[in-house]
Amino acid sequence: MAVPIIFKTIEETGISTWIRDSPSIFAYWFILSFHAIGMGLLVGASVVIDLRLLGVAKDLPLSPLKGLYRIIWIGFWIQIVSGALLLIAYPTKALTNPDFYIKLTLIGFAVAIMHTIRKRVFTDSALNESEMMMKGKALAVWSLIIWTGAVTAGRLLAYTYNYLKYDYRG
Amino acid sequence: MNLIHVHLWLNHLPILGTLIALALFVVSLASDRDDLKQASLALFVMIALFSIPAYMSGNAAQNVLKDNPNYSMEAIQAHQGSALIAFLFIELTGAVSLMGLWRFSRTEKNPWMERPAKWHLLAVLVLAILTSGLMAVAGNTGGEINHAEIAVGPGPTSAIGDFGFRLANKVQHLVVDSSMWVWPILEDLHFIGLILIIGAFGALNVRVLGMMKRLPLAPLHRFIPWGIAGFFINIVTGMLFFMGMPGFYTPNVVFQIKMFTIMLAGLNLLLFHCTSAFRSLEHLGPGEDAPLYAKIVAASSLVLWIAAIVLGRYIPFGEVS
Numbered sequence: 001m002a003v004p005i006i007f008k009t010i011e012e013t014g015i016s017t018w019i020r021d022s023p024s025i026f027a028y029w030f031i032l033s034f035h036a037i038g039m040g041l042l043v044g045a046s047v048v049i050d051l052r053l054l055g056v057a058k059d060l061p062l063s064p065l066k067g068l069y070r071i072i073w074i075g076f077w078i079q080i081v082s083g084a085l086l087l088i089a090y091p092t093k094a095l096t097n098p099d100f101y102i103k104l105t106l107i108g109f110a111v112a113i114m115h116t117i118r119k120r121v122f123t124d125s126a127l128n129e130s131e132m133m134m135k136g137k138a139l140a141v142w143s144l145i146i147w148t149g150a151v152t153a154g155r156l157l158a159y160t161y162n163y164l165k166y167d168y169r170g
Numbered sequence: 171m172n173l174i175h176v177h178l179w180l181n182h183l184p185i186l187g188t189l190i191a192l193a194l195f196v197v198s199l200a201s202d203r204d205d206l207k208q209a210s211l212a213l214f215v216m217i218a219l220f221s222i223p224a225y226m227s228g229n230a231a232q233n234v235l236k237d238n239p240n241y242s243m244e245a246i247q248a249h250q251g252s253a254l255i256a257f258l259f260i261e262l263t264g265a266v267s268l269m270g271l272w273r274f275s276r277t278e279k280n281p282w283m284e285r286p287a288k289w290h291l292l293a294v295l296v297l298a299i300l301t302s303g304l305m306a307v308a309g310n311t312g313g314e315i316n317h318a319e320i321a322v323g324p325g326p327t328s329a330i331g332d333f334g335f336r337l338a339n340k341v342q343h344l345v346v347d348s349s350m351w352v353w354p355i356l357e358d359l360h361f362i363g364l365i366l367i368i369g370a371f372g373a374l375n376v377r378v379l380g381m382m383k384r385l386p387l388a389p390l391h392r393f394i395p396w397g398i399a400g401f402f403i404n405i406v407t408g409m410l411f412f413m414g415m416p417g418f419y420t421p422n423v424v425f426q427i428k429m430f431t432i433m434l435a436g437l438n439l440l441l442f443h444c445t446s447a448f449r450s451l452e453h454l455g456p457g458e459d460a461p462l463y464a465k466i467v468a469a470s471s472l473v474l475w476i477a478a479i480v481l482g483r484y485i486p487f488g489e490v491s
Contacts, residue, residue: 039364
């Protein structure tokens with residue numbers, strides 16, 4: 001399958017070249033650091049909600065945990081911005097790797113599950129604690145499974161690519 | 171100062187520290203004083219933590235000595251091997267001590283779980299005695315590198331060193347050469363550990379700092395073991411990375427700073443979340459503000475763990491070619 005020429009065009013832009021090749025400490029590794037911190041916030045806060053729904057720290061009142069969604073969204077937007085910059089730096093590397101699409105799909109599902117938990121468990125103020133846990137249990141299990149898959153798919157991107165750049169097979 | 175200084179300075183800590191902590195532990199058991207038990211368990215954990223850089227810096231010392239014909243390679247390998255075995259035992263002692271220490275930090279709601287069980291303390295005692303012996307072997311073999319005159323020749327000591335050296339080589343082979351998938355799987359686990367650390371410690375720390383104030387503090391403490399599990403996963407996978415490519419990590423300044431940061435983050439975790447120090451905060455109910463000292467501890471924990479993530483990502487940047 002031919003690699004679309006537009007990837008080459010993106011790679012030749014100034015911002016792509018700078019992120020990829022600049023020796024500055026604020027280039028590639030800086031963005032990658034943000035991507036790791038964003039993951040910690042996004043997935044870490046999700047995991048805390050999931051574990052609580054599954055019965056960890058039962059004495060902890062559930063409804064104030066809604067506040068963790070603020071951290072989830074901060075993490076999510078850090079991931080969107082830093083991820084977009086990493087994609088601009090290495091479009092061919094990411095977009096020619098099937099694993100990249102698996103990762104994005106899993107993230108989509110995981111974020112949708114977290115959103116559903118918010119809607120069904122946290123927004124309905126008529127529910128008591130045990131009803132909240134009942135409603136959230138299955139969703140929490142799926143959230144943990146899919147986040148694990150998403151993180152794994154993301155981590156494996158560094159080891160499974162076919163092209164590093166448009167003109168450079170990895 | 172170079173890394174050999176670091177090794178010579180750090181390596182006395184596990185050897186003497188284990189003996190001192192063991193002595194204190196025996197006294198605490200004999201006098202049945204909970205404060206002393208707690209102090210000695212915390213000491214074991216602290217020694218386990220600082221044994222990580224002690225072991226790692228040995229690689230730097232080895233690199234300097236290995237091309238010098240005045241030093242025997244066999245002596246160096248015997249030391250490396252016995253140091254690895256002693257290291258594994260102090261880590262095990264530290265882990266079992268931490269689980270015991272955990273009981274002391276439990277909230278008053280579970281009074282029957284306030285202190286560790288007798289068999290638990292006995293397990294720490296047995297492990298600590300074994301570790302002391304192994305530390306002595308590691309110390310002696312280390313001394314023999316510079317003082318061939320004290321060498322006693324083949325014996326049980328060299329059998330331990332030999333076994334440890336072969337184990338180190340086996341681990342290196344497993345991590346680097348056995349399959350191209352071992353390293354990526356370890357990286358994946360390392361990231362999952364990171365998520366548990368940030369999730370569990372982060373949730374508690376942001377509450378202390380004033381977010382989600384409607385949460386009472388004591389039950390949030392139940393997430394700490396999940397963070398400790400993440401830390402444990404990352405120590406194991408991190409050590410495997412190091413043993414796979416010691417030559418890559420040892421001279422890397424970014425890696426060295428990361429290790430230093432993790433020591434500080436580990437001490438923060440140990441002293442404030444795993445001892446009875448936390449009991450001073452457990453009465454914090456919904457809506458109540460944490461005292462300033464608790465906020466400083468929480469903020470420094472967050473900063474240190476985030477710094478560890480950033481430094482980890484910058485390790486390739488610090489590669490010495």
